[in-house]
Amino acid sequence: MDKKYIFGIFIALITFAGISAVLLNQVDSSNSGGSQEVNTSIPAEQSVNTSTNTSTSELKTVRHGYLPSNGDALIFIAKEEGFWTEEGLNVELYQFTKGTEGYNSLFGNKLDTVGAGTSDPATYIAQGADITIIGGLMSEGQFLVTAPENSKALADLNNWKGKKIATITMSNGDLIYKSALKKAGIDWKNDVTFLELGSPNAVLEAVKTGKADGGIIWIPYEILAQQQGLSIASYSYQYYDNHPCCRIALKTGTLNKDRNTYVKFEKGLIRAYKLFSENENKSVDDIQKYVKVDKEAIRQSTWSNYFYASPDPNTNGVKEYYQMMKDSGYIDTDVKIEDHIDNTVYKEALEELIAENPDDQFYQKLLSEYKEMNT
Incomplete structure (x- = not known):
């Protein structure tokens, strides 16, 4: 039998098994943490957005690692609504099951950005990793x-x-x-x-x-x-009202080499947050493509009084969280977390959106919130 034919069958079986596992286990994944060191990141299904005809070959590719939780709602909305494409990016989504898997892939140059809980990047930073937090995704939950x-x-x-x-x-x-x-x-x-x-x-x-x-x-x-x-x-x-959770982080060197790409990345997330805040039904549809539970469960869990979505980096909240990690004996370090937060990437993205939409009060409100949470 032709070797290429056999290999094709092998790949098809692996793909089928992976999809079946997701459906059977629903959203069996970790918001962050875990002990496995082997990367098992899988490319997410690439949804086709018909709002743009831009060829992906003309776009800058960013490989982002995500967890299939509605805590990553802004990621899914930005992808499905084509916001990143419109900003000139081809964001490829890779699903992982534990925060350490995502960061192992980041350190192994298999991912460019990771979205996972605050404890993950904070712990790696405390251990000396040269990574930078540029934005947020959610709080509480x-x-x-x-x-x-x-x-x-x-x-x-x-x-x-x-x-x-x-x-x-x-x-x-x-x-x-x-x-x-x-x-x-x-x-x-x-x-x-x-x-x-x-x-x-x-x-x-x-x-x-x-x-x-x-x-x-x-x-x-x-x-x-x-x-x-x-x-x-x-x-x-x-125990900690409005505590920060999932943060967007990347290698500091990656950010320094191509800052403009990650300003665009943040612009896509900010635009997703606007849609999330104004169109619940469309947001639920986008989220469900990645979080395999019924729509009402997504709606009930996401639009609640115990979960908040926001792309703001929330420097003040992350610093407080980091201190709490030290005070509780969770980490022991002299490394300053503020040396590994660049909130100006988000600010620049937000200012560009305000310049493009000078009458939009939503973006003006986010700028006021940014000043409160990052100064």
Whole structure:
């Protein structure tokens, strides 16, 4: 048999298996964290946007690593609505399951940008990695889920002593709850047993089977958890209101060599945020192409009082978050996080949009928010 024919069948089977796994596991991925060092990034399905006829060969390619969570809503909208194409970029989306996978791909030059929780880039920066945060994607959106009979008790952190809590290392929720335990006078390293798992679905399974008393997850898994008979015991905002979550980061050298490309990248995200804020139905349609849950679950989880989307880098929030990581014993470092944040990329993108749309009040509002969160 022809070797090329055999190879084609092999590739087709791998592709089918990958797609089937996504559908069967819905959005089985990690917002950040994990211990695997092997990159398993997969190119996302490339949707065709008919709003532009620009050939991809004429565009600057940016390889972006994402997690299939509605926390990455702005990424999906920017892609599906053709905003990046209109800015002269061909943004290729690569799905990964854990934050470390995304950053391993970044350090291995397989990705140009990564969108994952604040704990991921902050931890790597604390360890000496030369990466820069240029923008944001979301805030809040983390939870503790339990069996219904344990919900009331575990809503009180004082009752966590001696308990087993399933978590994903380096996820935002992992840090938020450990910091809250420290503030409550509980030694989270010794008084609580944390089961470090590889995905939110694994966390839910551990709670359902009684292997863990509670589990720390993020959107949209709170909806899936409740559909499976679990309860939400507490929300991350109860311990840190409006805390930053997923940030856009890249190698500092990459940014320095081609700054204009990433200004355009941020312009696409800002335009996506405008549509997200003004057209909920279209946003849901765009998000569902990457987050395999039903539309109402996406809607309920995304337009809620415990999740906020924003492309603003939120320098002040990231600095506060980083200090909290140090205070809680999560990291030990003398590296300053502010040396690894360039909020002027976002500012330049926003100013270009204001110049192009001088009467648009939405962009003017974002500029006011930028001054509050980054100075």
